[in-house]
Amino acid sequence: MNVTGGDDGGGGGPGATGPVVGAIVGVIVVAAIVAGIIVARYLKFLEYLSNPTVPHRCHMLSAPKKTGVAAKPTAASASARDYRQPVPVDSLEQVFNKRHANDDQLFTEEYKALPGDLGMAHAKAYLKKANGEKNRFKNVIAYDNDRVVLTPVEGDPDSDYIHASYIGGYDEERKFIAAQGPKPNTIHDFWRMMWETGSTVIVMVTNLEEKGKTKCTQYWPESGEEVYGKISVTLADTIPMVYYVTRVLLVSKGDEKQRKITQFQFLGWPDFGAPRNPAELLKFHQKVMTSITSRDRPIVVHCSAGVGRTGTFITMDAMLSMMAEEGKVDVFGFVSKTRQSRSQMVQAEAQYVFIYRALMEQHLYGDTEIEVTSIHRHLQNLKREDQVSHKTGLELEFEKLTRVPVDKANMRNGNLPENISKNRVLQVLPYDTSRVFLQHKTGVTGSDYINASFIDGYRERDAYIATQGPLDRTVEDFWRMVWEWNSCSIVMLTELQEKDRSTCARYWTEEGSKAYGDLIVKLDDQNEFGDFTHRTFTLENRKGEKSRNVHQFHFHGWPEHGAPDNAAGIIDLIGQVQKQQQLSGNGPITIHCSSGAGRTGTFCAISTVLERVKTEGNCDVFQTVKALRQQRPHMVQNIDQYQFCYQAVVEYLDSFDHYSNFA
Structure with missing residues (x-):
């Protein structure tokens, strides 16, 4: 039985560790978030090793302390x-920025002020010897x-x-049941709980395995039917x-009426x-x-x-509901309350800060999802000028996107001296x-x-590779990328020259074949x-x-300024690329314009x-573009391209029969 286990292993919240260990874990958490994401990309070449500084011990009882350790107040935190x-x-954005300053100093003080564990006097069933092996972690108390x-x-x-x-x-009251991930010896109990409580919804916020560590035993059939004790479950x-x-x-269960249970598993948690x-x-x-x-x-x-x-x-x-009902949030109060029911709820400071970040995101951007039946009316409203700002709704929406800062600290490799000349x-x-x-040479x-x-x-994930138009010095690298990542479709959204300047090197020969390093490219058709x-x-x-076929779709319908007048050409192009992709396999689609951001982002x-x-039957242009910009800077570069995204949806719906082969 583990004592610790990543962010869900017990021992990260107040009262579970001492201040020294807490500080070390805090540093590890921050470093691991960034390092883990970067290394994930490299996993397809090398096996990633778990962080050795995060121990996973077995069969050791770590007695939780009764209270959290509050940070010593500073002058800055007097108020x-x-x-x-x-x-x-x-005030949420202002409060967040204030508490986020100085490496989350005020958030750290706030988090450490949360109540710790109630103590073992409140955990008689948990402490029973017969129940010991039913607990995944010995310092997470029910x-x-x-x-x-x-x-x-x-x-x-x-x-x-x-x-x-x-x-x-x-x-x-009792809206939720917070449960540990089932173990091999508790799967039957888990399904008994589902049946006896009448629950019809499971929200799973873990993978079965992460970085070589078992997080949860699979408790549903891979296919068909499985029987767990007296309960039958069919996928x-x-x-x-x-x-x-x-x-x-x-x-x-037996002769009782069959029930439908829906499980929602979130896969995006590091x-x-x-x-x-x-x-x-x-x-x-x-969605849930x-x-x-x-x-x-x-x-x-x-x-x-x-x-x-x-x-x-x-x-x-809870806080999203409070925000909607009262126009305010009380994260500290609610987390404190949940810790009276179950120990260490919101176990890490990073999770606590994330809650505020999510609430701020909801407040600043709201729900931008639109049902397709109202897309025409919605676009017309966006084109109207606001009487106060004298800007259209589209302009105001696009300005919100530009508020999302470019993460310059996350561009270290592109700025290295040996790489700077490779950037257009x-x-x-x-x-x-x-x-x-x-692959490193x-x-x-x-x-x-x-x-x-x-x-x-x-x-x-990783459905596309967004890249710049190759420079003469990077053509070999371009083909290495296509080969190494098994990309069989290339979408080119620029001409070789525009506005009397080179926008992309010719990375193919017009006849015969040409060698680029170890790779030979031959134009067949x-x-x-x-x-x-x-x-x-x-x-x-x-x-x-073994040689491979690669298909390039070179789009000529993009003007040197702005965006195309209509979306028919780009919709047709997307359909052709998708059709080819179904024949070619599962590699990413490589997309490029000149910079690999404006037109490339619009296509994506x-x-x-x-x-x-x-x-x-719905769409969310705003959040789609926002997500793109968080993966690569300046995706969908200007308001013309942003409006073109909406226009493409409208034209697609208006011409649905014509493009039925796209479905």
Whole structure:
């Protein structure tokens, strides 16, 4: 049995560790968030090793302390005791920035002031020897007062125990059950709990395994039917998305009426800390809550220990409700309350800060999702000028996007002396956390660098590679990237020259074949189709590996200024690329213009938005573009391109029959 386990392993919250260990873990958490994301990209070449400074011990009881350790107040924090007071939403950004300053100094003081554990006197069932092996972590306590009590199995008086606790919501008692991730010996108990409490919803905020560590035992069938004790579970449907997956489970017990249980599993939580982008978890939360009714109670939420990520999700839900009802939030008060029901809820300071960040995100940007039935009216409203600002809704919306700062500290590799000359536009460098790695050449410094970024699609992570138009000195790197990442489709959105300047080096030969380092590129075929040219290449490696076909779609319909007059050409192009992609395999689609940001971002945005339109019947241009900009700077570069994204949705819907082959 583990004592610690990443952000959900127990031991990260007040009262679980001493101040020295807490400080060390805090440093590790921050470093691991950044390092983990960067290394994740490199995992496809090398096996990533777990952080050795985060121990995972077994069978050792770590007795939690009774109270948290408060930081010594400073002059700057003399007026910071207001964290015990609700924060009006209009002041949320100001309050966040104040507490976030100086390496989260005030957030640290606020978090350490949270109440610690109630103590073992409140955990008689948890401490029973018969229940010891049912607990995943020995320092995460399920208190007696709010624990879920199961109906005892005949002959086993201790079978009423499961490591799960009732937690109230904003204005609803026992809205949630916070549970640890099932272990091999508690799966039957988990399904007994689901059946006996009548819960029809599971929110899972962990992966089964992270960095080689088991976080949760799979408690549902991979396919078909599995029987867990007296309960039968059948997997009826699986709906995968980029950041989450939805599973529909049919559950039955004896002759009783079959029930449908929906499991929502969030996939975007890093092993330490909190998600980088609050919008992902906000959208996931919205998906969960709009898919259920008030009768679907209690909602079972679990991660690994059932306190860190679980507490974060539950607190975020409560504060979003409070924000909507009262126009204020009380994170400190709510987390304090949940810790009376279950120990260490919101287990890490990074998770606590993330809750504020998510609430600020919701306040600043709101819900920008639109049903397709109202897209025409919505776009007309966006084109109207606001009487106060004298700007259109589109301009105001785009200005919100420009408020999202470029993360210059996350561009270290692109700014290295050996790489700086490989960049076409110095304002558009790949973020280290999403950049495309090339295989390192022995003895060649910087040979793993190319100005290219992985971009998520609608359903898949890293569906695209967004890159600049190759320079003469980077053509070989471009083809290395295409080869190493098995990209079989290239979308080119620029001419070789525009406005009397070079915008892209010719990276292919017009006839015959040409060698670029170890790779030989041969032009096999070239055909004109309306607004684009389709070229087929054979890509061969001198090292003797099997040759591949690569298809380039060169779009000619983009004017030198602004955006195309209509979206028909780009919609057709997207359809052709998707059709080819289905034939070519699972590698990412490589997309480039000149800088790899403006037109490239617009193509990615339109492709992603249209996929969602087809699947869900709604769209969110704003959040789609915002997410792109968090993966690569300046994606969708100007307001003309931003409006073109909306225009493409409208034209796609108006011409749906014509583009039915796109579905």
